[in-house]
């Protein structure tokens with residue numbers, strides 16, 4: 311017995327609000343960032359920066375060319 315008018319959406323695991331389709335299962339980009347930071351901090355142990363102007367490229371800082379010196 312399911313109600314078609316009630317979406318079966320779990321609340322945002324970060325703040326408990328209703329999730330937005332674009333950011334599911336979270337409610338906003340901020341909550342996705344929070345969860346991502348939690349995940350990254352658990353794997354890479356990086357410091358969590360509270361930066362609202364972040365574009366999401368902060369996790370991609372390893373961009374060194376490597377061995378490319380002239381002979």
Ligand SMILES: [Zn+2]
Pocket residue numbers: 322323324325326327336337338341
């Ligand atoms: Zn949220």
